[in-house]
Amino acid sequence: MRNIGRYLPAALMLCAVLISHPARLRAKDIKDKVVILDNEIRAFCALNCIGNERAGTLKTLTIDPAGKNRYSVFGIAALRNREVMKDPFDYVVFDHTVYVSSRGTLNSVTCELKVEDAKVDNDYRGIFTQLLRSEGDVVGKTFKVPDCKRFIK
Numbered sequence: 001m002r003n004i005g006r007y008l009p010a011a012l013m014l015c016a017v018l019i020s021h022p023a024r025l026r027a028k029d030i031k032d033k034v035v036i037l038d039n040e041i042r043a044f045c046a047l048n049c050i051g052n053e054r055a056g057t058l059k060t061l062t063i064d065p066a067g068k069n070r071y072s073v074f075g076i077a078a079l080r081n082r083e084v085m086k087d088p089f090d091y092v093v094f095d096h097t098v099y100v101s102s103r104g105t106l107n108s109v110t111c112e113l114k115v116e117d118a119k120v121d122n123d124y125r126g127i128f129t130q131l132l133r134s135e136g137d138v139v140g141k142t143f144k145v146p147d148c149k150r151f152i153k
Helices: 004-019 035-048 127-134
Strands: 055-065 070-085 091-107 112-121 142-144
């Protein structure tokens, strides 16, 4: 489970490719079709977010044809850190959401996905930025998508 942070930006893009048919998409949000990725984001947040009402969720995941044999993939995950006191009255101690976004290009001929950008926003203490980078920065790396042709014919 510790490696989830290392591959979160690439996983956002991989799941988009594996579950959708890009030829019929025009920057369409397909987050509802990617249950596996949403579960991985929840698991990542369960290990790394703080608070008794912490929650991780996939906010958006889009794929768009970007030229001959290329597809642009973009995703955003929200990592909510929230603590609520219930007794003797309801009181929100803290509520802060960090956003992780990633962008890349899929080559449908080679089935390689190159991560072009991954960033963390609204991370006021830099905790998630450091956590994701400590596992190895994925920006610039290429990942093989097994049998991608069956998904993008």
